[in-house]
Amino acid sequence: MLGNVEFVDFYGEDGTFAPQTLLYCEALVQRSEQHNWTIQPHRHRQITQVFVVLEGGVDVRLDTQQQTISAPVAIVIPEGVMHGFDWQADSQGVVLSVASPLLKEVTSNLGVTSRLDNAFVTPIPNTDRDYVAQLCQQLQHEANQPNAFQEAMLQALLQQLMIWLLRAGSDNTDDANLTKSERKVRQFRALISRHFMQQHQVGWYAKEIRVSQAHLNQICREHTGENALALIHNVLINEAKRFLVFADMPVAEIAERLGFSDPGYFNKFFKRYTQTSPAKYRKQTQ
Numbered sequence: 001m002l003g004n005v006e007f008v009d010f011y012g013e014d015g016t017f018a019p020q021t022l023l024y025c026e027a028l029v030q031r032s033e034q035h036n037w038t039i040q041p042h043r044h045r046q047i048t049q050v051f052v053v054l055e056g057g058v059d060v061r062l063d064t065q066q067q068t069i070s071a072p073v074a075i076v077i078p079e080g081v082m083h084g085f086d087w088q089a090d091s092q093g094v095v096l097s098v099a100s101p102l103l104k105e106v107t108s109n110l111g112v113t114s115r116l117d118n119a120f121v122t123p124i125p126n127t128d129r130d131y132v133a134q135l136c137q138q139l140q141h142e143a144n145q146p147n148a149f150q151e152a153m154l155q156a157l158l159q160q161l162m163i164w165l166l167r168a169g170s171d172n173t174d175d176a177n178l179t180k181s182e183r184k185v186r187q188f189r190a191l192i193s194r195h196f197m198q199q200h201q202v203g204w205y206a207k208e209i210r211v212s213q214a215h216l217n218q219i220c221r222e223h224t225g226e227n228a229l230a231l232i233h234n235v236l237i238n239e240a241k242r243f244l245v246f247a248d249m250p251v252a253e254i255a256e257r258l259g260f261s262d263p264g265y266f267n268k269f270f271k272r273y274t275q276t277s278p279a280k281y282r283k284q285t286q
Contacts, residue, residue: 022099023154025136025143028053031095032087041084041246046100048116049083050161051075052136054129056091060084062119063242072124074132074165080193081119082242094136098158106159110166117193122168135161181219184209188216189231196235197259202228237273240266244282251278 028051032039041061057070061084062077069075071091077083079100107116124132139157142150178186187209199205205228206216217227224231236258243254255266270278 022047022097023102023143023158024097025139026095027140028087028091028093028095032085032091037087037089037091039085039087041082043082044079044097046079048079048098048100048103049077050096050098050165051077051093052096052124052132052161053091053093054124054133054136055093056088058088058091059086060121063238067121069121072126072129072132074122074124074168075119076116076122076165077119078116082246083119094140096136096139096158096161102155103158103162106155107162107166110163117190122165124168128164128168132161132164135164182223184211184216185219185223188220188228192232192235196232196239197257200232200236200259202232205232233269233273237270240270240278241274241281241285244278245285251282254278 051074053069053071053073053075055071057068059066059068060075061082063082071093103116135157139154139161142153142157147153188205191205191208195205202213202216206213209216211219213228217229220226220228220231226234240254240258243249243257244251247254249257251267252263255263258266260266260269267277270276270281274281276284
């Protein structure tokens with residue numbers, strides 16, 4: 001359980017950082033060993049983390065999904081995604097923690113920034129293992145040895161790593177190759193991820209991306225099979241599940257966090273999509 005610590009530092013510790021400048025690189029063993037190879041579920045504000053695992057393996061929890069992963073593999077975890085790890089002892093690799101504004105800056109000219117909105121896992125082929133390992137070693141060295149033009153070199157190395165990750169990912173569709181309606185749907189989904197706790201109405205999102213509600217519903221159905229309101233509600237339900245599983249707070253407080261002024265209405269909303277009440281869902285997942 002996270003208690004009321006919703007957003008925390010790199011490995012679940014309380015802490016502060018300068019998100020506009022942060023790029024931090026360390027060996028996987030450095031902090032995981034201090035936590036007996038178990039990192040409790042937590043999430044970060046304005047930090048994206050990249051775990052490059054070269055040896056060993058891990059049971060990883062990403063939001064409400066859990067899977068067992070073996071090296072070599074890369075795990076990308078954007079800001080706001082709940083994650084926890086149970087590492088195999090002596091696993092080896094590198095953890096890169098990047099301020100989300102910086103990551104956006106170094107990937108802005110790649111045309112695939114929406115690919116980084118969701119967590120993903122990418123196996124590292126044996127043919128690429130040495131290249132990725134060397135790139136991580138360079139990042140570690142540069143981060144720990146202040147030199148002239150250090151910031152520029154770190155950003156260049158980070159961009160190389162991100163290009164490899166995006167190429168290796170299962171969905172590396174270039175935004176520039178999308179149709180106008182596909183780009184609008186991506187803009188809509190990105191807005192939902194940032195504003196769903198405050199904005200539940202389709203009209204607000206339609207206005208932000210400069211389309212009518214009817215057109216937004218039409219293109220959402222065309223590209224996702226669901227209307228715009230269903231996409232908003234899906235995100236709300238997934239976030240509600242995260243809170244119920246990971247956060248030690250009353251259901252009424254969760255409802256308030258998610259923008260529901262009436263806890264009773266939140267209960268009905270949750271049950272409509274899950275066929276169970278929030279309280280029962282929490283008990284089932286303990």
